[in-house]
Amino acid sequence: MTEVQVSGLTKKYGAKAALHELDLTIESGQFVTLLGPSGCGKTTTLRCLAGLERPTSGRIVMGDRVVVDTARRTFVPADKRRVGMVFQSYALWPHLNVTDNVAYPLKVARMAGRERAQRVQEMLDAVDLSDLGKRPVTALSGGQQQRVALARALAARPGIIFYDEPLSNLDSKLRYQMGQQVRSLHNRFETTSVYVTHDQEEAITLSDRIIVMSEGVIVQSGTPSDLYDRPNSAYVADFMGFQNILPGTVTGVHGKTAEVRVDGTSLVFSGITTGDVSVGDRADIAFRAAHARLSPGGSGSGRFRGTVERTTYLGSAVNLLVRADGLPMRVRTETAELAAESVPTAGEEHTFAVSPDRAVVIPHENAAPADDDYLTTMTDAAVAPR
Ligand SMILES: Nc1ncnc2c1ncn2[C@@H]1O[C@H](COP(=O)(O)OP(=O)(O)OP(=O)(O)O)[C@@H](O)[C@H]1O
Ligand SMILES: [Mg+2]
Known part of the structure; x- marks a missing residue:
């Protein structure tokens, strides 16, 4: 479980700021959701946390490590941050089967063959894909592919997992079931999770804490019931369904x-x-x-x-x-x-x-x-x- 502290995080594309001096703390073990309309900066925030994007300025501390400090030119790349990621597009390796997709991060981490095979099986069991290890990932349904992506993200036991709208390609019933599975995997493997969505219902049902964003800034953060019952602006009230x-x-x-x-x-x-x-x-x-x-x-x-x-x-x-x-x-x-x-x-x-x-x-x-x-x-x- 990793705690994250972000201060003064700014990301500019040309002259335009996609993120403007963001400050936020994500407590260890929490399931935190970034919520907001298209273009408000959710993905940019996640990519900066994951190390896929270089912030223009600011500081990010993960656990006891400073991973970004622009004042000191510190930047730890994604593969050195011990994070897991799940994307809307699944981003599986199409030429590998289910087992090899899940095993990949373990190979990179140089886990020994026997332990690796055990871990892959454990992960496939956890996402109910025990019998599909040999299947090419291209021969799976969308929901099954996303479960492979979940197993892969969790396999190396990262302290924190980032999810960028992982369920938006699924139909509404499956979306609900998969959301519940994401949350129960979070609990079972005791990770910290940062989850991006523009769906307030998904945010409310899954999160310990919700951060509402608008145009690159945080407009309100709190528990699901804080936001559902006590929005502090017309913007958040509208977004929360008033x-x-x-x-x-x-x-x-x-x-x-x-x-x-x-x-x-x-x-x-x-x-x-x-x-x-x-x-x-x-x-x-x-x-x-x-x-x-x-x-x-x-x-x-x-x-x-x-x-x-x-x-x-x-x-x-x-x-x-x-x-x-x-x-x-x-x-x-x-x-x-x-x-x-x-x-x-x-x-x-x-x-x-x-x-x-x-x-x-x-x-x-x-x-x-x-x-x-x-x-x-x-x-x-x-x-x-x-
Ligand atoms: N590579 C880029 N180059 C230029 N501008 C970008 C780039 N990536 C993002 N932006 C801009 O930064 C802003 C925030 O984008 P971001 O992708 O973080 O939004 P988002 O909240 O994830 O939206 P969505 O819900 O549509 O995924 C947008 O105005 C976007 O156009
Ligand atoms: Mg996005």
């Missing part, structure tokens, strides 16, 4: 809870747990479509009445686009919780309630700009479960 992010103003603060009025409406949300905001601050109020419930009758904070404009039937749920006080709101109703005739349909008017402990106040410096365009950029597709 389908409703409404610009507003703080109208009251009572201890650790705040009251926010949504711009240009009479909608008020109160009793929302929040950090450091003051009356008069600009703030977004954010909540998930699934956390707004049909709430016939009654009035008060966090309730809104609106007309259903559109419904999307998903089987287990129905997504609604509701227009309330001129604002589009996304609501998801679970069909299991409603009698068939009670499921809202287009044209009907209903009252909905958002429970305050499910909503989030996003302080002004991280809030969305106060213009109407912001709301219209959220697509209806965003209501679908992600």
